[in-house]
Amino acid sequence: MHQRPILNKSAIELLASERSYADGLRYFQTGALDQVTRNGNVFSAYVHGRELYYVKLRIRDGRVEKQCSCAYEKPTLCKHAVAVALAVAQGQYLEATSENQPPDGQANPEKATAAPKLAQVGLNGLTDRVKLDFLDHLLAKHPELHQQLHQFAAQPKP
Numbered sequence: 222m223h224q225r226p227i228l229n230k231s232a233i234e235l236l237a238s239e240r241s242y243a244d245g246l247r248y249f250q251t252g253a254l255d256q257v258t259r260n261g262n263v264f265s266a267y268v269h270g271r272e273l274y275y276v277k278l279r280i281r282d283g284r285v286e287k288q289c290s291c292a293y294e295k296p297t298l299c300k301h302a303v304a305v306a307l308a309v310a311q312g313q314y315l316e317a318t319s320e321n322q323p324p325d326g327q328a329n330p331e332k333a334t335a336a337p338k339l340a341q342v343g344l345n346g347l348t349d350r351v352k353l354d355f356l357d358h359l360l361a362k363h364p365e366l367h368q369q370l371h372q373f374a375a376q377p378k379p
């Protein structure tokens with residue numbers, strides 16, 4: 222019984238309000254979270270909501286203790302925690318390389334934006350439509366990306 226999944230979708234659904242679950246699922250599906258890191262039974266990730274939030278989930282014996290930098294105060298999971306829990310449920314996390322690796326970038330959100338490849342975060346199954354919508358969303362939010370997109374598009378492809 223050691224290899225059972227750490228979490229599953231229906232368990233997460235029970236741990237959150239209907240609203241938080243729906244919002245968290247949307248965050249998860251649109252790739253609004255950075256790479257989840259596992260350190261023992263603690264899973265952590267940054268989630269791009271209205272701001273950048275840092276979520277830590279401690280999972281023990283099927284129980285989930287959450288910490289999130291948002292203002293959600295109820296004992297149930299906030300939408301950011303739901304997004305991270307869904308990634309964990311799908312095995313989308315990396316083992317931390319060292320026990321004491323600090324979550325760098327917490328004080329410096331810019332560092333946390335190193336984009337993992339879609340395939341690495343299990344999002345390569347997204348439809349082009351969703352990717353385009355997400356790109357639109359990013360460009361609207363970060364006008365400075367327009368120039369980068371132009372430069373990227375101008376590069377010769379192998």
Ligand SMILES: [Zn+2]
Binds near residue numbers: 274289291292293300
């Ligand atoms: Zn939160």
